[in-house]
Amino acid sequence: MKNRLDAILMTTIDYCFDQGILSETSIPEYVIEIPNNPAHGHFATNLPMTLASSQRRRPLDIAKAIKDNLKDEEELLESVDIAGPGFINFKIRAEEWCGILSDIVRVKENYGRNDAGSGEKVLVEFVSANPTGPLHLGHGRGAALGDTLCRILSFCGYGVEREFYINDAGEQIRLLGESVFCRFRQIYDPDYPFPKNGYHGDYILDLARAISREADLNDLSQEDAIIYCAQKGREMMLEEIKEDLSRFRVAFDGWYSEMDLHRSALLQDTLGAIKEKGYLYEKDGALWIKTSGLGDDKDRVIRKSDGQFTYFASDIAYHLQKYERGFTKAIDIWGADHHGYIPRIKASLSAQGVSDEWLSVMLIQLVKLWAGGQEIRMSKRAGTFVTLRELMDDVGVDAVRFVFLMKNHESPLDFDIDLVKKEDSDNPVYYVQYAHARICSIFRKAEAEGVFVPDNPGDLSKHLVLEEELAFIRAMAGFPSLLKEICVTLEPHRLTYYLTDLAALFHRYFNLGTKISDHRIITGDKVLTQARLFLAEGVRTVIANGLNLLGIEAPEKM
RNA sequence: GCGCCCAUAGCUCAGUUGGAUAGAGUGACGGACUACGAAUCCGUAGGUCGCAGGUUCGAAUCCUGCUGGGCGCGCCA
Structure with missing residues (x-):
């Protein structure tokens, strides 16, 4: 409807130019909007006001010229009024509106479907939780947001792929293994020391019990047992995460493992490509990427002097690989506490000639949980947090999703569990x-x-x-x-x-x-x-x- | 110290990318079911859009500087 109105306006303007009613100039940016005051009609445009300076005429005069020469050949309009400082207010004939209603009922579940995104191929990466613990509230917010965004994008004709990046290489999985192994040993030896920075949640003990049922950890050396616990723990947590997400009605097309990325040649290849562009250098025994000068405030380490790659190295490789897979656009959904990583990721991408707009990072602010009028403080370290699963059990998927989707993702969210629980x-x-x-x-x-x-x-x-x-x-x-x-x-x-x-x-x-x-x-x-x-x-x-x-x-x- | 985000009714938040008289929900008070579902509706009350400048026909919205809050600034993960 708006498009048809716009076409009428443009035809009218062309006509006015031809006839010399208006002097021929470029057409400035203007809007056709739905006024919030119904007395201002169904649509309003500010076109006369935006034309005022280049025409060097009063907005009201321009409005009158447009109104008097309006080319409404299909008789779309019921009324045209000039108002305020130079708005034109339009009313559309009732028959036209009723035609839209007929369309809606005719196409049913396809109403709203469009091809705005045709030709676009978008990769949306979201949740991407470490498989070292269950999903909690914050992941839920990201899951709801990412999933709904994907549903809308694909409804609008975008080619959409949803991906979950599994941070399963390096220290934290090791720490998961140590934590699980420790809980296992503690069954027999309560004094067995718990690893520093280990994961404290009760689920660790559950994992220890489950794993020890499947294999006799005592047959293995301590090191092998820890590795086994890490592998097995990762697998089981990932399984649990997948179950939770599926129950939360969130589906992924791909699960991208950081471990696989290390095992393949991808990391090396990527680094080689960056090196060719001259963005890598060695200093103090470490390998650095020169992101400063590309929007980042300093250079970053890619390989530590102990030979280990940093997480940032795999992040770069992963994102470049997304680009090479041919996506025209990438969207990442991150927790707001990671915002500091945006400049360095974008810098690394632009070192490879990827434009800044290719990647959009959506940051979600944290979720505060309230119950009984009190804030429930959550800490993963201490093992006190509310899982997405508990929340779904308590209040149901519909209510949880709705609350998460009610607020702008850039605003912190207060989740009042008592309110959402109420069936009234x-x-x-x-x-x-x-x-x-x-x-x-x-x-x-x-x-x-x-x-x-x-x-x-x-x-x-x-x-x-x-x-x-x-x-x-x-x-x-x-x-x-x-x-x-x-x-x-x-x-x-x-x-x-x-x-x-x-x-x-x-x-x-x-x-x-x-x-x-x-x-x-x-x-x-x-x-x-x-x-x-x-x-x-x-x-x-x-x-x-x-x-x-x-x-x-x-x-x-x- | 530097960077990002936020600040709108008592509370939780919208505000159509700069438009006309700033809106919902919730809480408070008062109303509406012997016919389509009262999980609803109607009314009243509640505002210096954090503060001060600037940009222009026009600012909650854009720019600058403050104030207050959240987060981030590692050869951590």
């Missing part, structure tokens, strides 16, 4: 789901009376005349462009707000009928009832599609 109106997820269930309930009621959602509703604009009814369609018409914007701004939380608003429109509309029976959806007039059922089906469709993109169920009953 205080819980925000039910508001949207209830609207869906309520519509389904109306359909059941109508069917019982022999009235169904019509396949061909006829001339809707004759029957859908209430302002509330047309407001629905206008809101629904914005769904596809909202999704496209989310793909650019990477802000999935806007979908959550959109759905809440749409549900609010519906609840308000529904309640009109409790006062005035003529405003009920099911009325004595069959044709009117069918038109309203058709409208309700449109609303239901958009809510269902939106919830599906959020990974949240759209229940028919609650």
Whole structure:
């Protein structure tokens, strides 16, 4: 709709240029937006104001010139008004809006699907938790965010691949092995010393028990036993992580192991390529990459003087490898505490000629958990943290996802477990789901009376005349462009707000009928009832599609 | 000390990339079910958009400087 309006405006401007009504200049950036004040029409543009300086005329004069010469050949518009300091406000004819409603009901679960991202191939890397412990709240937030973003991207025509990078090389897996082995030994020898910086959670003991059931660790040398515990522990934790994610409705296309990266020649090859470009040098027995001058504030060590590669080395290799796999864009979702790594990763990429925009890093701020009015402080070191699994058990997947997706990922999130646990109106997820269930309930009621959602509703604009009814369609018409914007701004939380608003429109509309029976959806007039059922089906469709993109169920009953 | 993020109603947060009178939820108070689901709706109250400048037709939004909070600045992982 916005595009059609834009086309009318551009045709008009061209015409004004040709006729000398406006002096021919370049067209500045302008917007066509949906005003927040309904009195300002369905759409408004600031075009006259942006033209004012190059035209050297008053915005109001320009607005009048545009209005008087408007080329609305398809008769899209109901009214055109000049307002304020130089806005033009437009109203679209009801028939046009009703046409959109018909489209929605016709294409159903595909409404909103578009090809904005065609030709793009995006790799989204998220969660990427170390397999040294269970997923906790913070991982959950990243999982919900990444998953929903991927769903939206692919709905908008992007080729999307979801990847989980497994940090399974080096010290931390070793430490996992030592921690597990220690717990095993402590079964017989309670004084056996626990490794410094080891993992304290109860799950370590569970791992020790499970592993010792499968193999007799006493048959192995201590070193072999630790390695065995590390390998086995990694495998089991990864399995658990996969189970949790799958239950959280998050699927990955690829699991990329850092260990494999070390085993393959990739790390060496990558370093060789960087060396050829002249970005590597040796100093104090270590190998450095020259990232300073490429946006980083100092150079970074890639191989320590003890011969071990740093994690940063594999990070570079991994990201360059993503690039070589032919992705046109990469998105990483990291915890905000890693933000300091962005400049050095980008610097390393640009050393290989990869542009800055290729990689977008989304940072998620931390999650604070509240229960009983108190903040629950979490510490992985001390083993006191709430796992994603516990949270799903407690409050359910729908509620957890909704809360995570409600807020901008750049804002810290307070997760009030008591509030989310409550199965009543205080819980925000039910508001949207209830609207869906309520519509389904109306359909059941109508069917019982022999009235169904019509396949061909006829001339809707004759029957859908209430302002509330047309407001629905206008809101629904914005769904596809909202999704496209989310793909650019990477802000999935806007979908959550959109759905809440749409549900609010519906609840308000529904309640009109409790006062005035003529405003009920099911009325004595069959044709009117069918038109309203058709409208309700449109609303239901958009809510269902939106919830599906959020990974949240759209229940028919609650 | 340097860098990134944040600051909007009592609380938790939106704010359509610079638009017209800054909005929800929650909490407080008052209303609406003998017909489509009250997990809902309506009303009242609540604001110097952290502070001070600047940019322009126009600023919560952009720029600069402060204040306050979170995080990060290793040959750690």
